[in-house]
Each structure stands twice: as C-alpha cells, then as structure tokens.
Amino acid sequence: MRASNVIGEIDFSGQTAIVTGGASGIGREICDTFAALGANVAVADIEQGPAEEAASELEADHGVEAIPVETDVSSYDAVTEMVETVDEAFGRIDSLVNNAGIGESKPFTETEPDLWEKIVGVCFYGTMNCTHAVLPHMIDQGDGGAIVNFASDSYKGNDPGLAVYGAAKAANVSLTRTVAHEVGDHGVRVNCLSPGTTKTPATADWIDEYEDRILESYALDRIGEPADHADAVAFLCSDAADWVTGEVLSVNGGYIRG
Ligand code: NAD
Numbered sequence: 001m002r003a004s005n006v007i008g009e010i011d012f013s014g015q016t017a018i019v020t021g022g023a024s025g026i027g028r029e030i031c032d033t034f035a036a037l038g039a040n041v042a043v044a045d046i047e048q049g050p051a052e053e054a055a056s057e058l059e060a061d062h063g064v065e066a067i068p069v070e071t072d073v074s075s076y077d078a079v080t081e082m083v084e085t086v087d088e089a090f091g092r093i094d095s096l097v098n099n100a101g102i103g104e105s106k107p108f109t110e111t112e113p114d115l116w117e118k119i120v121g122v123c124f125y126g127t128m129n130c131t132h133a134v135l136p137h138m139i140d141q142g143d144g145g146a147i148v149n150f151a152s153d154s155y156k157g158n159d160p161g162l163a164v165y166g167a168a169k170a171a172n173v174s175l176t177r178t179v180a181h182e183v184g185d186h187g188v189r190v191n192c193l194s195p196g197t198t199k200t201p202a203t204a205d206w207i208d209e210y211e212d213r214i215l216e217s218y219a220l221d222r223i224g225e226p227a228d229h230a231d232a233v234a235f236l237c238s239d240a241a242d243w244v245t246g247e248v249l250s251v252n253g254g255y256i257r258g
Contacts, residue, residue: 196252219254
C-alpha cells in the first residue's frame, strides 16, 4: 500500500471540488486527497448514506467543509439541482471530477438496450450532464477551473465483454478533447484520466480471483490503488498542470494490451 498525496505542495485552500461517485472506491480517495490539500468537497453520489458518511469523515479528518449531495448523474435535472446546491453551499466551483461509473462484463450479443442505457447513462451522459451544468459557473467565475473526466483502458476497444462500457469511455475521451478546445479561452481545462485495473468495491472480487492473469498485462507488477488516481487527479486540477488540457492521462501501470 503506498501513501496518497505525494504531490504535497498542492494547495486547494478556498477552492471547491465536486467529485461524482465520491462515496466509494476511487472517488472516495479523490475526495480525501482534495480535502487533505485544503479544498471543500461535494460528495455527489447516488448513495446518500455512504455520501453522508464520507462527508463527515472528510470534515473530521481534514477540517474542511464537505457536503453530501444525493444525485443520479444520468439525469440532467438531478445534476442541475446538485450543481445549484454546491454553488449555494460554497459560492464557487473550481474542480469537477466526473468519476461516477458503472460497468458489467457480458458479450455484446448478450446485452440488451436497457443495459446499454444504464451504462451509457452513467458513464457518458453522467459526464456530459455534469460538465454542461458546471461549465457556466466556471466560466462566470472568470478565473478558470478544471474538469477531469474518467475513461478506462477499455476505451481502446481491447476488452471483450466491455464493448458498451468501453464505447462510453471512448466517448468521454472525445468529449474531453472537443470541450477543452471550446472553453480554453476561459481558462477552463478539461482532461481525462484513464485508469487501469484498480482494487475497489466494484472490482475486488474479480481481482482476487484473477490477479495473476490480470498482472500479465501490466508492466508494473501490481494492481492499481485508488491513491494512484487521486494523485493524478490532484495534479490535473492543480496549477502544476496549468498548461495541460484536452489530454488523456493513462494511470495504468503500463498496461500492454492497448
Ligand atoms: P465504485 O463502484 O467503487 O464507485 C462508483 C461510485 O459511483 C459509487 O459510490 C456509486 O454509488 C457511484 N454511482 C454509481 N452510479 C451513480 C449515478 N448514477 N450517479 C451518481 N453516482 C453514482 O467504482 P470505482 O471502481 O471506484 O470506479 C470509479 C471510476 O473509475 C469509474 O468511472 C470507473 O469506470 C473507472 N474505472 C475503474 C477501474 C477499476 O478497476 N476500478 C478501471 C478503469 C476505470
């Protein structure tokens, strides 16, 4: 287990970060890193109980303000309400991390439209909804902002069983690049993080079962940890990445199937 916050000089004091899917897994670690670096945090998650728990822990552990905001990122109306709640609570929005995502491994021929809608709804519409709702706030603030969208190694189309999930993640990559170009004049940067296999509640059982086989595809001989991504997100949202936009950063231990 390695420690988070290796980029210890970053200071987000006085800033606000929204982390979707912030109640669990990678998102929870991202919330922790933002709070440890001084940001107030909105834990935006469909699971209200865990979001409340996370927000309380962030306040207790780091002395920042943290609010749980129950939201379904696949719903534009819900997301608009979530963003208004955050704006009312903190008065500004500096970072948006579109981390919420779901997946299910199944051959494409065995999938049905309701599953496509579910996966694309959270993984791609979630990113569009939150980005669209937050951008006017960042632009009006006049001093920029940072958005980090979430892809996955699967966006390259090399993971049988993850056709729809991979396609939704590829759409996030495309959206990232285009929107980055459109909002750069406002000082808003939009980047994408592409995680490799990482142990979280969503993947732990599968990783425990297939760890040796999974590691054959990685140059570095370990499974990813949420802190690997939290550090990368902190970098992308900080001034250290002031001239980085429209990029896809793979944090994947050198995954070699792409
Ligand atoms: P996780 O399941 O542990 O956490 C996901 C969080 O998103 C949960 O708190 C869940 O309640 C929330 N969520 C789900 N649907 C939502 C919705 N409609 N609205 C709001 N919140 C919702 O997942 P994780 O493994 O931490 O993955 C985080 C991100 O990283 C996802 O985008 C995932 O696709 C991506 N990713 C993960 C891995 C991995 O190996 N874990 C690999 C590549 C990419």
